[in-house]
Amino acid sequence: MDDEYVEAVLTLVERIPPGRAMAYGAIAEVIGAQLRRGGPRMVGAVMASFGAAVPWWRVVTANGRLPPGNEVAARRHLAAEGTPMSVDGDRVDMRRAAWRPDGP
DNA sequence: ACCTTGACCTTGG
DNA sequence: CCCAAGGCCAAGG
Numbered sequence A: 001m002d003d004e005y006v007e008a009v010l011t012l013v014e015r016i017p018p019g020r021a022m023a024y025g026a027i028a029e030v031i032g033a034q035l036r037r038g039g040p041r042m043v044g045a046v047m048a049s050f051g052a053a054v055p056w057w058r059v060v061t062a063n064g065r066l067p068p069g070n071e072v073a074a075r076r077h078l079a080a081e082g083t084p085m086s087v088d089g090d091r092v093d094m095r096r097a098a099w100r101p102d103g104p
Numbered sequence B: 001a002c003c004t005t006g007a008c009c010t011t012g013g
Numbered sequence C: 001c002c003c004a005a006g007g008c009c010a011a012g013g
Helices: A003-015 A024-035 A040-053 A071-081
Strands: none
Touching (some): A003 A040, A024 A040
């Protein structure tokens, strides 16, 4: 993917408010609507290489599972922000934490 | 052009 | 909870 796509993804991730989260697929829908390309996997690819520069822990899978490799740090950040978690604390409760660029 | 590989998603066993 | 299948998009060999 080119810089424009990477930029679009990172910009959107930066807009996610503390205590909220977005799934790879949800991000892909927003970006795809404006750039006409990409998909969940592309968003994952961007986060894998450039995610360190943004609040990456607010990006999770559709079912609320934390990004592979950094679950530990992610749980710490999420807890600090008071993000709605599942009972076991291993997943984000997307029913309550899901955020969209338009609605709060 | 063909095949493989991913921080994916949904459905179904 | 784990696994497989199909669908998905792009990069790299």
